[in-house]
Structures are given as structure tokens and as C-alpha cells.
Amino acid sequence: MDTSNDARREVARQLNHYAYNELEGGSLLKTLKAVTGATSWRGCLTELAMLIKPNECHMYYDRKLDSYMCTHCGESLEFISYGVSRHVDKDYRFCPSCGAEVVRDGE
Numbered sequence: 001m002d003t004s005n006d007a008r009r010e011v012a013r014q015l016n017h018y019a020y021n022e023l024e025g026g027s028l029l030k031t032l033k034a035v036t037g038a039t040s041w042r043g044c045l046t047e048l049a050m051l052i053k054p055n056e057c058h059m060y061y062d063r064k065l066d067s068y069m070c071t072h073c074g075e076s077l078e079f080i081s082y083g084v085s086r087h088v089d090k091d092y093r094f095c096p097s098c099g100a101e102v103v104r105d106g107e
Ligand SMILES: [Zn+2]
Pocket: 057, 070, 071, 072, 073, 074, 075, 095, 096, 097, 098, 099, 100
């Protein structure tokens, strides 16, 4: 499933629409299937859980590029930080490129 911010906004927009209008066939399940594209109630819950959960990533040091990289989007932080020390880059709480939450070992 696409968990980009645009995809999250679109699902939220549709849920808000149904909150103030008729449900698909008068059924919450049919509505959630229409919004998420899932075919079962378990699928609907799984899709919604994926959208609610923040994207997570790890930052790792790439020796070839001499830069820290995001495991979620693959961006090099060196190109994003424009002169900021790369020793500071590894302490980001969120990837400045994709916004994924940086998870450190043991978290
Ligand atoms: Zn990223």
C-alpha cells in the first residue's frame, strides 16, 4: 500500500466524506473496502493500520558516498543538509527527505 502523505490525505478525505454522507450500501464494511481497496475486514484494518503508523527508517553510513543514507527513501543526507556536518546528520529524529521516523537500535 502507498503510505505517502498524499495517500494518507486521500484516505482521510474519503473517510471524512463518508462521515457526513451515506455509507456505501449502508454498510461500514463496504465503505471501508471502497476507501482502502481491501477485500476483507481484516484487510481494511491492516490497510488503515499501515496508514496510521508512521513510516520508519534507519540511517546507515555509506562508505562509498561518505554520507548517511535513509533506508526508507534511499536519499543521502549529505545532499539535503547543505554543509551541515555529517556527524550531526545521524542524529535526525525524522528523515529530512521523506519524513520517516528514524528508529535507532534498541527502540
Ligand atoms: Zn527518507
